[in-house]
Amino acid sequence: MNPPEDVLTALRELRAGDLPTHGGxxxxxxxxSGLSEVDSLGAAAHALASSANGLDxxxxxxxxxxxxxxxxxxxxxxGDVPGVVGSVTSGGTESCLLAVLAARDARADVASPSLVxxxxxxxxxxKAAHLFGLRRIDVPVDPVxxxxxxxxxxxxxxxxxxxxxxxxPSYAHGVLDPIAPIAAAAHERGxxxxxxxxxxxxxxxxxxxxxADVPPFDFRVPGVTSVSVxxxxxxxxxxxxSVLLHASAELRRTHYFASAAWPGxxxxxxxxxxxxxxxxxxxxxxxxxxxxxxGYLSLAASTREAVSRIRSGIxxxxxxxxxxEPISTLIAFTASDDGFDLFTVAxxxxxxxxxxxxxxxxxxxxxxxHLTVTAAxxxxxxxxxxxxxxxxxxxxxxxxxxxxxxxxxxxAALDPxxxxxxxxxxxxxxxxxxxxxxxxxxxxxxNALLATAPAPLRERLLLEFLGALYTP
Numbered sequence: 001m002n003p004p005e006d007v008l009t010a011l012r013e014l015r016a017g018d019l020p021t022h023g024g025x026x027x028x029x030x031x032x033s034g035l036s037e038v039d040s041l042g043a044a045a046h047a048l049a050s051s052a053n054g055l056d057x058x059x060x061x062x063x064x065x066x067x068x069x070x071x072x073x074x075x076x077x078x079g080d081v082p083g084v085v086g087s088v089t090s091g092g093t094e095s096c097l098l099a100v101l102a103a104r105d106a107r108a109d110v111a112s113p114s115l116v117x118x119x120x121x122x123x124x125x126x127k128a129a130h131l132f133g134l135r136r137i138d139v140p141v142d143p144v145x146x147x148x149x150x151x152x153x154x155x156x157x158x159x160x161x162x163x164x165x166x167x168x169p170s171y172a173h174g175v176l177d178p179i180a181p182i183a184a185a186a187h188e189r190g191x192x193x194x195x196x197x198x199x200x201x202x203x204x205x206x207x208x209x210x211x212a213d214v215p216p217f218d219f220r221v222p223g224v225t226s227v228s229v230x231x232x233x234x235x236x237x238x239x240x241x242s243v244l245l246h247a248s249a250e251l252r253r254t255h256y257f258a259s260a261a262w263p264g265x266x267x268x269x270x271x272x273x274x275x276x277x278x279x280x281x282x283x284x285x286x287x288x289x290x291x292x293x294x295g296y297l298s299l300a301a302s303t304r305e306a307v308s309r310i311r312s313g314i315x316x317x318x319x320x321x322x323x324x325e326p327i328s329t330l331i332a333f334t335a336s337d338d339g340f341d342l343f344t345v346a347x348x349x350x351x352x353x354x355x356x357x358x359x360x361x362x363x364x365x366x367x368x369x370h371l372t373v374t375a376a377x378x379x380x381x382x383x384x385x386x387x388x389x390x391x392x393x394x395x396x397x398x399x400x401x402x403x404x405x406x407x408x409x410x411x412a413a414l415d416p417x418x419x420x421x422x423x424x425x426x427x428x429x430x431x432x433x434x435x436x437x438x439x440x441x442x443x444x445x446x447n448a449l450l451a452t453a454p455a456p457l458r459e460r461l462l463l464e465f466l467g468a469l470y471t472p
Contacts, residue, residue, distance in 0.1 A: 019355050024376035028357035032376035033236035033299055038287055042238040045279075045286035052278030055269075063278045066285040073288055074229050074243040077205050078197070079219030085252050086245040087270045088281050092198035093124040094272055095228035095244040099194045100128035102226070102246070102255035103163035106192070116156045117165040118148035119363055120172055122196055125165055135160070143364035146170065146324040148177040154185035161191050168197040168204065168217040172359060172370065173323050174330030176200070176217060183223030192225040192251070198242065200328045201229025206300030207328070214327065225251055234329065236291070236299065236375075237284035302378035303329055310373060313385035319392055323368055332359065334368040340395035342367050343444035343451075348391035350441075354384065358443075360451055360458070367451065401448040408452040416460035424464045 019026045024034070049063070057064035071086035078084075089095045104113050114135040117125050129136040139156045141148050148166050157164060164186040166177035179195060186193035195217055197204070208214040218227055224247070231241040246252035257269040267274065291299070307329055314320050314333050321336040335342050346358050346369055357370040377384070411427075419427075440446070450458050 022376065024374060024378075024380055025353055026355045027371040027373065027377075028355060029372075030374075031233045031236055031372070032374050033291075034302075034374075034376035034378070035236075035299075038236055038290065039238075041290055042283040042287050046238055046283040047279070049278035049282030052282075054276035054278055054281070055274050060278060063281060066278075066281050070231065070241075070281060070284055070288065071243055071245065074201070074231075075219075075245055078201055078227050078229065078245060079216075079221075081219040081247070083248050084219055084245050085249045086243050087252070087255070088284075089242045089244055089271050090273060090276070090280070091232065091240040091242050092122070092196075092228060092230045093127065095198065095230070095242045096122065096124040096194075096196060097128045097131065097272060098244050098255040099226045099228060100125065100134065100163055101132055102251065102253075103192045103194070104132055104134060105254040106251070107162045110160055110162055112160055113162040114158070114160040115163050115165065116153060116161050118153065118167070118170075118177060120146055120148070120170040120175075120177075120365075121165050121167055122171055122198070125196075134162070137161070140363065144324075145175060146173040146365065147175050148182060150178050150181035150185065153182050157185060157189045157191060161189065164191055164193045166193070166195055168195050168200045169326070169328045169330060171199065171330065172362075172365060173332045174326030174328050175324040176204075176215065176327045179215065179217040179224065180221050183221050185223075187223030193223050194226045194228070195221075195224055196228055198228050198230040199233055199330065201227065201234075202231065202296070203234035203300055203303065204328055206297050207304055209297060210301055210304060212304065212327075219245070219247060231284045231288070232280075234300075234303070234374075235284065235288055235296070237287045238280065241280045241284040299375040302375040303373060306375070306377040306379075306381055307331065307373045309381040310371065310377070310384060313381065314388070317385070317389055317392060319396075323365065329373045331371040331373065332365075332368045333371075334366045338400065340392060340399070341401045341444055341448065342369055342395075343447040344395040344398055344401060345369065345388075345391045346447075347442050347444050348394045349387060352387040352391065354387060358447055360447075362455075401444050403445075403448055403452055407449070411449065411453050411457070414453075414457055416457045419460075421464075424461065427461060 021030045022032050024032060052060045052063055054063050067088045070088055075084040100115060107113060112135060114137050115129050116137045118141045119138050120141050137156050139152050164182060166179055166182045169176045183193045204214050227245045229243050231237040232239040260266040311322060311331055315322055319335055319337050320333050323332040323334055343358055346356050349356050359368050359370050361367045
């Protein structure tokens with residue numbers, strides 16, 4: 001056996017190559033409160049309950065109590081409407097999957113069920129449609145505000161629709177969809193309406209308490225039948241914990257699963273998972289109890305101020321433009337002229353110790369850079385903006401990334417359905433994605449080439465790359 005300390009040393013060495021999860025320098029994927037005691041408390045609580053199994057709440061009643069407490073806390077924050085019930089899940093994607101599954105299974109009479117969602121809805125709903133066999137009806141959003149179009153959403157609802165989706169806010173642009181008219185349209189047709197508040201659900205209510213103009217988006221809105229909210233985002237709990245709320249126990253019932261048709265124990269599942277570690281819900285229970293109303297209000301105030309400073313600073317930088325009217329904690333910005341490449345800006349920011357997330361162009365949304373701002377960014381806004389300005393200047397000096405027109409034409413003409421694994425390996429190598437060494441330091445040339453590829457080809461290329469990464 002290897003000594004425990006040697007194993008931990010090796011783990012620390014592996015972790016040294018990761019993006020930082022604290023300090024506010026990774027503006028995607030992680031949510032940092034900036035409070036060290038929150039991390040230590042969450043880790044300790046996780047360790048205390050990690051061996052418990054959420055599969056059977058009668059065997060581990062502590063987990064049942066903690067899950068009910070978390071659901072009650074989320075319900076109180078999101079409308080405090082009587083009758084709301086919920087389930088604790090592993091994350092936002094599982095919450096969204098279960099909302100779709102519940103809607104589909106409640107309408108066994110619909111032969112070919114469909115899901116109506118704006119084109120800015122999270123890709124988790126694409127995954128749900130793919131896994132559960134629903135037709136996806138993608139509804140274009142306003143090309144300027146990037147908010148869902150209520151009239152277009154209403155027109156897309158038909159007799160096959162089992163669920164309508166809107167975002168609070170959308171991930172790509174951080175804008176809040178007009179929930180009330182969309183929910184009203186769904187209600188009029190007798191269709192369920194899900195609000196994806198995975199990001200905004202635990203922070204927008206506190207922004208409202210701080211004076212922000214936040215239109216209702218939760219169970220106070222007639223017609224809203226389910227809401228998802230992630231606790232590992234702005235509740236600042238360890239990953240991965242989310243809550244899916246339903247307006248009633250009847251609506252929740254169809255996302256449960258039971259099977260007594262085998263010789264073992266009767267399988268009863270409240271989520272997609274069966275065995276579930278007690279660690280994540282225990283950690284979330286501990287962190288939410290520790291921070292409480294005052295703690296979250298203070299964190300929201302810090303986050304809101306950081307968002308305001310960063311947004312104003314970006315708006316003042318020549319050559320940059322904010323997309324839409326972000327209402328929450330997410331900001332997307334694009335280049336307002338052709339004098340530089342945004343992918344190069346992302347590389348320059350990484351060289352200065354910041355990770356900002358590139359987003360490819362899609363329909364009316366141009367290539368842009370995405371920021372997830374947390375409480376940990378408060379106090380470092382000036383440094384971030386200084387480095388962003390320097391990164392834009394460096395990108396201007398470097399000039400646009402030039403892709404050989406012949407290569408771009410060749411890539412655009414490829415059919416991902418007919419290419420062989422060997423051909424994909426060659427394409428990956430040509431794109432700088434070959435081998436098992438991971439990504440190069442400078443991603444701008446690769447992103448620029450990927451941007452020339454149609455979405456299905458880009459998906460296939462990146463899936464092949466992912467498969468190469470996960471090959472020992």
